[in-house]
Amino acid sequence: MCTTLEHVFERDKAFLERMFDCGVRSAAPGYRLAMTSTLRALVLACSLKPSPQESSSEAIGRDVLGALAEHDVTGELIRVVDHGVSFGVTTDEGEGDGWPPLRQKMLNADILVIATPIWLGQASSVCKMVLERLDAELGETDDEGRKITFGKVAAVAVVGNEDGAHHVTAQCLQALNDVGFSVAANGSTYWVGEAMQAVDYTDHDEKPEKTVQTTEVLAANTAHLARLLKGANYPA
Template sequence: MSDIRALVLVCTLKPSPSESSSELIGRRVLERLEAHGATGEVVRVVDHDVRFGVSTDEGDGDEWPAIREKVLDADVLVLATPIWMGQPSSVAKMVLERLDAEISETDDEGRPLMYGKVAIVAVVGNEDGAHHSHAECFQALNDVGFTVPANGSTYWVGEAMQGTDYSEKSPEPEATAGTNDTAAANAVHLARLLQGAPYPAQG
């Protein structure tokens, strides 16, 4: 069967080499994707000069086009984001805004270029907001053409009003490890199905 390529976009607010729970969960999801036959890489978005905007290239040194090429090469996109004030991070929202340009980017059969690609979302944070963050991200990703697999979300949130981070939990919480694997297995399965049976031509 065809190789499946995965890309993890980490949407932490912290540049490298700062520790990031969002990157940790993204890497753990990638490990599970690789266990199911995929290969891939992790990109921490704030390590790159990505400009605000809704085009494929905002010019003047914008580094989104290089990241976009990785998205185009991938079969599975993992969006890994922290929760801030009950919301996905501003970096995650910037990524979604940049992906908005893909609505008008089509292949030779009129399909958006993101058709045939699978998206899963990994969320970490304290207290609450995981389901809301998933909903925001999935709605936007689906709008631009990504397909969401069954149980395509994974998350960890800590208890209310405490300061423990996901990166401080050792071993990894069993429930999160399980959802990491389920999301990864279903994403690879769906990506293979879409390779064999693409969406119909548009128009």
């Protein structure tokens, strides 16, 4: 990629300036603030392994956070399996459910990243549980009747040592869009190892160049779209 991350960020700022100068001022006064404000991201790592075990999902999730930081996005990564999240399709499944605090972090974020491993060609059971919990957002609206996830952007990061990255990405992005998240162009990144081998993403001393490039594109476009939506949310 010949365009540096710094140039991408400057291009985003210039784009918003042009929109502001061309009349967006009256339609969306929040654009000026959105252009300069720091965004917040939440990465939910859907590894089956509890901490402190090594996790490729966590590793690629942290790589996404690092790439987002180049676009003035702060954030945190949470390994879901460490938090006792209950199965269900409501915002709170009652006593002992670890989802409500994670949900609040999601609501406070502008960007949600799902990082999941591939098992048997599928997203992990933890990932599917998270998507099921997000189903509750279909019934949650703001004062203007919009889903409270409108205005937020989702992305997906997938790792595995077999095929299945495109299938898992498609499942996750479709579900996230269904519950109200937007997805930027090339809003996913992945790495899969050679079939029938035992090499993990964490085994690389240097991250694969193509995956690094794809992660950088994900970060640039996701931050760009999140800023646009932060300045002017969807009308309905």
